[in-house]
Amino acid sequence: MLETKALTKNFGGLCAVNKLNLSIQAGEIVGLIGPNGAGKTTVFNLITGFYRASSGEILFNGKNLVGQKPHRIAESGIVRTFQIAKLFPNFTVLQNLRAASHLFIRVNLWEAIFRTSSYRRKEANGLDHAMKALRFLGLDSLKDEFARILPHGHQKLLGIAMALAASPELLLLDEPLEGMNPKEVDRALDIIAGIRAQGVTILLIEHNMRAVMRICDRIVVINFGQEIAKGSPEEIRQNKDVIKAYLGTSENGN
Amino acid sequence: MRFVKSVRDMTNLAIVCLGCVVPIVMKGNEYYLHIYIICVINIILASSLRAIATTGQVSIGQAGFMAIGAYTSAILATKFNFPTYSALLMGGLAAMVLAALIGYPLARVRTVYFVMVTMFLGEIIRLVLFEWRTMTGGSTGMMGIPRPEAFSILGILQIDFSNRFQFCYLALAVLLLILLALYNIERSHFGTVFAAIGQEESVSSSVGINVARYKVIIFSLASFFTGLAGGLYGHYMTVLNPDSFGTFASLYIVIYVIVGGRKFTGPISGAIILTLIPEIFGGLKEYQPFIFVIVLFLVVFLLPGGLSELPDRMKPQIRKILKRGFRIA
DSSP, X not given: OEEEEEEEEEETTEEEEEEEOXXXXXXXXXXXXXXXXXSHHHHHHHHTTSXXXXXXXXXXXXXXXXXXXXXXXXXXXXXXXXXXXXXXTTSBHHHHHHHHGGGTOOOOHHHHHHTOHHHHHHHHHHHHHHHHHHHXXXXXXXXXXXXXXXXXXXXXHHHHHHHHHTOOSEEEEESTTTTOOHHHHHHHHHXXXXXXXXXXXXXXXXXXXXXXXXXXXXXXXXXXXXXXXXXXXXXXXXXXXXXXXXXXXXXXXX | OHHHHHHHHHHHHHHHHHHHHHHHHHTTOHHHHHHHHHHHHHHHHHHHHHHHHTTTOOOSOHHHHHHHHHHHHHHHHHHSOOOHHHHHHHHHHHHHHHHHHHHHHHHTOOHHHHHHHHHHHHHHHHHHHHHOHXXXXXXXXXXXXXXXXXXXXXXXXXXXXXXXXHHHHHHHHHHHHHHHHHHHHHTSHHHHHXXXXXXXXXXXXXXXXXXXXXXXXXXXXXXXHHHHHHHHHHHHHSOBOGGGGSHHXXXXXXXXXXXXXXXXXXXXXXXXXXXXXXHHTGGGGGGHHHHHHHHHHHHHHHOTTOGGGHHHHHHHHHHHHHHHHHHHO
């Protein structure tokens, strides 16, 4: 479904992502892990068009995405969330979702100005669509609260709800569990599993290893922008390179 | 909730009725009617600028687009014998086309850069009007721009907007149509998208919103309305001079919006108050920039949300007074 070929990004002399070959099959949950500064978020920014790759290819269902604008990539089915819960702070929860349902609501200016019946129908459909995403995340009771006053965990969930409202085929989650307490983590993992059950493929960045091991089908580990290991959670857990990358070289050599 | 909604509708209706009645009350006093028309034109300018500002950008070149509308309409009516109404429309369209053309490069610049580019753009337009003497009359300006001609609908209803009193109603009609369009846009999905862009461009594009496209849409539409306001101004004044469309004229529109506030009604109250204040203190007209700065400071310090926040701020006080009143009774 998604494949990167020798994907590289240089910032001046710094090579943030170095010849990365990723491959994600439809229906998978793939974890992208690595120490801080390994280039994980840069990979997300490259895939979603916020950065332009220095070289290499990003193929999504066979089409090269390099050079496309973020909104175009979202339109073709890849939607992301942000590490720091980025949303529209001055909107209510519902308004956030309505904005995020943009790709679902196809209206033109004239319909909106004259409030035609077809326009009102589309608007009503959009509302349904937004509410469905809210209910799925269990946020429907908060729909009239301003996003900026929500507790952190709820903001994170709202970010996921917004990404879902954009109807992705591939969902990129940037540290979805960051800052959540164990109870919230359990709930979020259920939600992520539920999203996959709807047929959405997921690539996620996460530092919570217990959770990553639990939910991912496959894991890719990168360090200094390069892939150092990939495989099932079990394989990754035993991989010496991974342990080294996370803990540094141990003194007695294993 | 329903009751509040209907109260608001009734207030709006009452204000519109007031707008219709005011010229009748003032009929005969040409000076008052003049101020009324200028007020209406300024409300169009301010409301259009606010629409652009919802995407997070403030243009300091809108007087330029007003000038494009005014001059296009005036030139078509005087030199090419266009009927006034179609000339007006063409003036608006000319401003819109220009806005759409420069809109895409403009959508890429932000904050202070956007301010500078639009400011220079307004100034360039003014200079072109200054130098293109054969068409615009240069620094002496244009004269003898016709007032709208009378026409009849189906030979029965005679409509004439040519004298000052009648012109009030043409301006009012244009204003109401524009406000209705802007209001419908604001409460539609477009309004949500514009406000979303105004808050977080990166989130907007990550959910598939074409940020540049929507910025161009609202910039072009607002410039269309601004051009219409310019056309109205030209056909009302019957004379035009490039000096009326300098950077200061653009800045005044910005001040109307700041003083009025962010809400939909903000630019309406801001434009009315700031058009009236210099007129009330008639002798101080040369000190207009000075007065504007004082008002601006007063608003920023005392009413940070602008005049449109006033009703919300007064609500608790009014409720208190009402309660006390009932207790006494």
